[in-house]
Amino acid sequence: MSNLQSWIDNNTYHHSEFWDLKKLVEIKEKKNLKISLCLPTLNEEKTIGKEVIIFKSEMMERYPLLDEIAVIDSGSTDKTLEVAKNYGADTYLASDILPHLEPKRGKGENLWKAIYQLKGDIIVYVDADISNIHPRFVYGLLAPLIYRDEVKYVKGFYDRPLALSGGIRSTGGGRVTEILVRPLFSLFFPDLTTIIQPLSGEYAVRREILEEIAFPIGYGVETSHLIDVYSKFGLEAFAQTDLDKRVHENKPTQDLGKMSFGILQTFIKRAKALGILEKADHTTILRQFQAKRDHYEQKLIEIIEDERPPMIDMEEYRKKFNRK
Amino acid sequence: MNKIENLDKFLSVSEKKLKKYREILLANLVMVGEIPAPTFKEERRVEFILNRFAEAGLTDSMIDDGGNGVGILAGNGDNEEKKALLVSAHADTIFSSTVDHTMEISSDTVTGPGVADNALGLAVLASLPYILEDLGIQLENDLVLLANVKSLGKGNLEGIHFFLDNSRLDIKNAICLEGIQLGRLSYSSIGMLRGEITCRVPESYDWSRFGDASAILTLNEVINKINEIELPVRPRTSIVMGSIAGGTSFSTIAREATLGFEVRSESQEVVEKAGETIQDIVMEVSSKTGDEVELNIISRRSPGGIPFDAPLTQCARKVMKQLDIEPRLSPSISELAALIEKQIPALTLGITTGQLLKINDTIQIEPIYKGLAQIIGTIMAIDGGKFE
Numbered sequence: 001m002s003n004l005q006s007w008i009d010n011n012t013y014h015h016s017e018f019w020d021l022k023k024l025v026e027i028k029e030k031k032n033l034k035i036s037l038c039l040p041t042l043n044e045e046k047t048i049g050k051e052v053i054i055f056k057s058e059m060m061e062r063y064p065l066l067d068e069i070a071v072i073d074s075g076s077t078d079k080t081l082e083v084a085k086n087y088g089a090d091t092y093l094a095s096d097i098l099p100h101l102e103p104k105r106g107k108g109e110n111l112w113k114a115i116y117q118l119k120g121d122i123i124v125y126v127d128a129d130i131s132n133i134h135p136r137f138v139y140g141l142l143a144p145l146i147y148r149d150e151v152k153y154v155k156g157f158y159d160r161p162l163a164l165s166g167g168i169r170s171t172g173g174g175r176v177t178e179i180l181v182r183p184l185f186s187l188f189f190p191d192l193t194t195i196i197q198p199l200s201g202e203y204a205v206r207r208e209i210l211e212e213i214a215f216p217i218g219y220g221v222e223t224s225h226l227i228d229v230y231s232k233f234g235l236e237a238f239a240q241t242d243l244d245k246r247v248h249e250n251k252p253t254q255d256l257g258k259m260s261f262g263i264l265q266t267f268i269k270r271a272k273a274l275g276i277l278e279k280a281d282h283t284t285i286l287r288q289f290q291a292k293r294d295h296y297e298q299k300l301i302e303i304i305e306d307e308r309p310p311m312i313d314m315e316e317y318r319k320k321f322n323r324k
Numbered sequence: 325m326n327k328i329e330n331l332d333k334f335l336s337v338s339e340k341k342l343k344k345y346r347e348i349l350l351a352n353l354v355m356v357g358e359i360p361a362p363t364f365k366e367e368r369r370v371e372f373i374l375n376r377f378a379e380a381g382l383t384d385s386m387i388d389d390g391g392n393g394v395g396i397l398a399g400n401g402d403n404e405e406k407k408a409l410l411v412s413a414h415a416d417t418i419f420s421s422t423v424d425h426t427m428e429i430s431s432d433t434v435t436g437p438g439v440a441d442n443a444l445g446l447a448v449l450a451s452l453p454y455i456l457e458d459l460g461i462q463l464e465n466d467l468v469l470l471a472n473v474k475s476l477g478k479g480n481l482e483g484i485h486f487f488l489d490n491s492r493l494d495i496k497n498a499i500c501l502e503g504i505q506l507g508r509l510s511y512s513s514i515g516m517l518r519g520e521i522t523c524r525v526p527e528s529y530d531w532s533r534f535g536d537a538s539a540i541l542t543l544n545e546v547i548n549k550i551n552e553i554e555l556p557v558r559p560r561t562s563i564v565m566g567s568i569a570g571g572t573s574f575s576t577i578a579r580e581a582t583l584g585f586e587v588r589s590e591s592q593e594v595v596e597k598a599g600e601t602i603q604d605i606v607m608e609v610s611s612k613t614g615d616e617v618e619l620n621i622i623s624r625r626s627p628g629g630i631p632f633d634a635p636l637t638q639c640a641r642k643v644m645k646q647l648d649i650e651p652r653l654s655p656s657i658s659e660l661a662a663l664i665e666k667q668i669p670a671l672t673l674g675i676t677t678g679q680l681l682k683i684n685d686t687i688q689i690e691p692i693y694k695g696l697a698q699i700i701g702t703i704m705a706i707d708g709g710k711f712e
Contacts, residue, residue, distance in 0.1 A: 049429035050354055057351030062379075079431070086431045087347065131426045132358065247426070 005297060008194050011151075011239040012296055015140030021063040024139060028065060028146050036120030037069045037138060039089070040110035044128040045078040051126070051133045052087040058135040065139060070118055071128070072097070072110040080128075092117060106217035107201075115210045123210060127201035132247040141204035144239040152209045152237040153229050155195055156202035158246040174199060178288075180260045181223060184267055186286045188276050191235045192226050193287035196296065199223070199263075202243065209233065219259045220266025227270045331704045334461075335646045338697035345455050349692065350429065352376065352450045357436055357443030360421040363479040366391065366471075369415045373450050373471045380453035382469075390486030393471035396493075397453050399707070401464035408466045409706055410498040410668075411452065411699075412484065412659055413445030414475035423683065433678075433686050440678045440685035444503030446471060448675060448696060461700070463707045468493055472659060480623040484662045497636055497706055498670035499699065500659040503687060506695045508674035509644070509651040511637045512629025513661035515595040517587045517621065521546055521606060523570075524616040525579050539581040540570050542615045547583060549605040553598060561589035563598065588657065592626055625661040630669045636706065640671055643701035647694055673699060 018024060028035065037055060041048060052069060059066045071084040071091045081091045095103045097113040111125055124141050137156070144151045177199050185192045192198065199222050213228040215221055229237055251259075271277045286301045311317045318324065361369040370393035377385035377395035385395035393415070399406055417438035419425070427436030436443075449469050456463070473483035488495070502508065523542040547565065555561045563585060570581025587598045603619055610617035630636060644651050656672050663670035675695035678687030 045430070046428055049431070050427065053347050053350045053429060054354060057347035061348060083429075083431050087429075134355070 004191065004194050007191075007235055008296055008298070011144075011194075012196070012242070013140070013144060013239065014242040014294060015136040015244065018139055018143035021065065021135075021139060024143055024146055025063050025065055028142075031146070033122060033146065034067045034120045035065060035122045035124065035142060036114070036118035037066050038111065038114040038118060038123055038125050039069070039071045039084075039128045040074070040107045040114075040125070041071050041076060041080050041084070041128045042074040042107075043076045043078045043080060045076070045080045045083055047131055047133070048080050048128050049083040049087055051128060051130065052084050052089045054133050054135060055138060056088050059138050063139075065142060066124075067120060068118060070114065072114050072117070074105055074107070074110060104217045108215045108217035108221035111221060112215035112217070115207070121207050122204055123207065124204035125202065127248070129248045130246055132245060137202055137243055137246075140241040140243050141202060144241065145204055145206065148239070150236060151239045152206045152233060153225070153239075154204045155197070155226075155238065155240045156200045156243045157195075157197035157240055158200065158243055176256050176260050176263065180263060182288065183286060187283060188271055189227065189230065190283065190285075190287060192230055193298065194235065195226060195238065196240060196289055198226055202246075209237070216262075216266045219262030223263050224266045224270060227267070227274075231274060331643075331701060331708060332646070334459075334704060335643065335697065335701050338647075338701065339693045341459065342455070342693040342696050342700075345451065345458075345696075346689070346693075348454060349447055349451050349696070350434065350689070353434060353439070353443055353447035354427050354429070356446045356450060357427055357439055358425045360419065360423070360425050361416050361438075362418070362420050363416040363474055363476045365421065366415040366473040369446065370471050370473060373415070373446060376450040377453060377469065380457065382453055388487060388490065390483050390490070391473040392483045392487050393473075394487070394491075395453065395469040397456070397463070397467040397469065399463040399465040399467065406465050407496040408468050408493045409463075409703065410468045410470060410493075410495045410663075410670075411449060411501065411703070412470040412472050412498065413449045413501040414442050414483070414659060415446060415471040415473050416476050416479060417441065417443075418476060419683075432689050434689060435684050435686045437683055438685065440503035440676075440680055440687050442501070442503055444675050444687060444692070445501035448501055448699065452700075455696075456700070459700075461704065463703070465707050466493070467703065468495065475659065478622055481659060481662045484659050488662060488666050488668075495668055498663045498668050499702060500656075500663070500670060500672040501699065502658070502672055502674050503685070504676060504678045504680070505652070505674045506676050506691050506698075507644070507649050507652045508672060509637070509640060509653055510656035510660055510672035511632070511634070511653075511670070512655045513625055513627060513657060513664050514655040515587075515589045515592045515627040516623070516625040516657045516661075517595050517599045518585070518623045519599075519602070519619055519621040520582055520584050521602075522580065522582045522616075522618045522620070523609075524618075525577070526614070526616055538571075538578045539615065540578045542609060542613050542617065543568070543570065543581040543583055545609050545613070546605060546617065549609065550585070550602060553601050555589075555598070556594060559590035559594060561587070561591070561594050561598070563587050590627055590655070595624075595627075625657055626665065627655075628661075628664040629655070630664070634669055636669045636671060639705035640673065640698075640702045643698055643705055647698055647701070649694060649698060671702075673702070675699070 069089045071089045072094050074094055085091045094110045094113050097117045126137050141154045144154045181198050216224050284302050284304045286303050288299045290299045356372050359369045373393045374385050382395040419437045423437055523539040525537050525539050565585050567584035571578030587595050589595045606617045606619045660670050660672050676687050676691040
C-alpha cells in the first residue's frame with residue numbers, strides 16, 4: 001500500500017505546477033519533441049470552434065507547444081468540420097485515413113487512426129465536447145511527458161467534490177468509474193486504482209506506446225489503454241494531472257449502461273487473455289479516493305461478502321421441518 | 325516616412341493584416357468573457373488582463389487600490405515631452421456569478437453573456453500590446469491601458485473615478501472601448517440622474533381593510549405621475565423606467581415594490597428640475613396613501629464634452645472615413661462622463677456589430693478587424709501629433 005501511496009505522491013500533479021509555459025517550450029525544443037493535438041469529433045459544432053481557437057492561439061502562436069492541431073471526425077452531419085477548418089485546424093474524416101480498411105464508427109477508431117495520420121512524438125487527445133476549454137487541458141497533460149522521460153502516459157482528472165466535511169473530500173470519477181471500473185480494478189488490478197479518473201477522455205501519450213497497444217473502437221478504449229500499458233510497461237509509465245473543473249453535458253443513465261456494457265466486454269477480454277480471472281485471489285478491499293487539500297490518498301474500505309449456505313444444509317432446519 | 329504617411333499606409337492594409345490576430349483576439353475574448361465579473365467582483369478578470377499585460381512585457385502593470393487593472397506601454401519619445409493616452413474598457417458585467425458564462429463560437433459569430441458589453445472591449449485591451457508589438461508599431465507617447473472596475477449600475481464609475489483621482493499619470497486624451505456598435509462615436513456625455521423609488525406598506529397597516537393595501541398599487545400611482553411630467557423637446561430629454569420589482573406571490577399583498585429609473589437630458593437644469601419633480605411626486609403619494617415612499621438617488625452625471633471639431637474627434641473621424649466606417653454620433657453616460665468631468669478630451673468607440681439580448685449577446689467576427697484598425701489608427705493619429 002505504501003508503494004501505491006508513494007506512486008500517487010510522485011506522479012499526481014496539478015496543472016498549476018506547470019504555469020511556466022516558456023520553460024516548457026524551451027525544454028520541448030531542447031529535447032526536439034514534436035507534439036500533435038487530436039480532437040476526435042462527432043457533431044460538435046457548438047464547442048469545436050472555441051477549442052481550436054484557444055489551443056491555436058495559446059498553444060501554437062503564443063507558446064509553440066503544439067506542432068499540429070487535428071480534428072478527426074466520424075462523419076458529423078453538422079458544421080463541425082467547417083468551423084474547425086475555418087479556425088485553422090487540420091481536418092480529417094476518419095474513413096479517409098487508411099481507406100482500404102473496413103470503416104468502423106467510434107471514438108477509438110479516430111484515436112487509433114490519429115497515430116497513423118499525425119506526426120507527433122507525443123499525441124495529446126482532448127474530447128471536443130468541453131465547454132469550459134482552457135489551455136491547461138493541453139499543457140497540464142504534456143508537462144509530465146516533457147519534463148520526465150520515464151513517463152509515457154499522462155491521464156487527466158477533474159476535481160469533482162462529492163461531499164465536503166472537515167477539510168476531507170471524497171473525490172470521485174464519474175458514475176461509471178465509481179460503480180463499475182473502480183470496483184473491477186480493486187478486485188483485479190489494485191495498482192490501477194491509483195488512477196483517479198480512469199475513464200477521462202483527456203490524455204497525452206508517447207508514440208512508442210501508442211503504436212504498441214490495441215484500440216477498442218468504442219467505450220472500452222480508455223480502460224483497455226490502462227490495462228495494456230500497465231501490463232507492458234508497469235505503473236511507472238503513468239502520471240496524472242488535475243485539470244480542475246470540466247464542464248460537459250451530463251449523460252442519461254441509459255447511456256451509462258451502454259458505456260458500462262462496452263467497458264465490461266473490453267475488460268473481460270483482457271482479463272481472460274492475462275489469465276487473471278482464474279488466478280484472482282479475490283480481495284475484499286475497495287479502493288476509493290479522498291483528498292485533503294491538495295493531497296490525494298486512497299481510502300481502503302473492507303467489504304466482506306460473507307455467505308450462508310442453503311438452509312436445507314442445516315441439520316436443525318431439516319429436523320424441524322422433517323426434511324431428509 | 326512621417327507619422328501620418330505611416331498611418332495612411334497602415335489604414336490601407338490594416339484590415340487584411342489584422343485578420344492574422346483572429347485567434348489571439350478570440351481566445352482572449354473567450355477566456356476573459358468566461359470569467360464572471362459582476363460589478364464589485366471583477367478581481368479575477370482584472371488578474372487575467374494583468375497577466376496578459378505582463379506576458380507582453382508591460383513591466384509597469386499593476387492593480388491599483390481601486391481594483392483597476394493598469395498597464396503602461398512606454399513610448400520611446402523624449403521623456404520631457406511624452407504625454408499619456410488612455411485606452412480603457414470597463415471590466416464589469418450586469419450578470420451574476422451564477423449565470424453560465426459559457427461562450428459559443430461559430431464560423432462568423434460569438435455568443436454569450438456580456439460578449440458585447442464588454443468582454444470584446446477587454447479582449448481588445450488585452451491584445452493591444454501584443455498586436456502593436458507584432459505590427460512593429462512603436463509609439464512616441466505612453467499608452468496607458470485600463471481595465472476599470474465598478475463601472476455599471478451601483479458601481480457608478482467608481483473605478484475610473486478612483487484611477488483619475490489618484491493616478492500620477494498625466495492623461496491628455498482617452499479612448500473608451502465598447503464591444504458594439506462599430507461606428508459609434510461618442511464625444512459628449514449627457515446629464516443623467518439615476519434612482520430607485522421604493523414603496524413600503526407600513527408594519528402598522530390596518531389589515532382588516534379589505535383589498536386596497538399594496539405597495540404595487542402605490543408604486544403604480546408614482547409611475548403614472550412620473551409619466552405625466554412634461555419634458556421639453558429641446559434640449560432633448562427622456563425618463564427611462566428601466567426596472568421594476570415587487571411582491572412575492574399571487575395571493576399575498578405586496579409589502580414592497582421598487583422602480584429603477586433614469587432621467588437623461590442634454591441640459592443639467594432639466595435633469596435637476598425633473599429630479600425635483602420626482603421628489604415632489606414621492607412626497608405627495610406618500611402623504612396621500614400613508615405608505616412609506618422613498619427616493620434614493622444612485623448616481624448623477626453632468627453633461628459635457630469636447631467640440632465636434634476638436635482634434636481628437638477629427639482624428640477619429642478621419643480614420644473612420646478612411647476605413648469606410650459610417651460614424652454614428654451618440655452621447656454617452658459611461659466612462660466618458662468621468663473623463664469629461666476631469667476635462668480630459670475623450671471618445672467612446674465601438675468595435676463590431678452585434679445584438680445585446682437579455683442573457684446572450686451575439687457579435688459578428690468579421691467587422692472586428694475594421695473596428696480594431698479604427699482603434700489602432702486613432703491611437704497612431706493621436707500619437708502622430710494630434711494630442712490636444
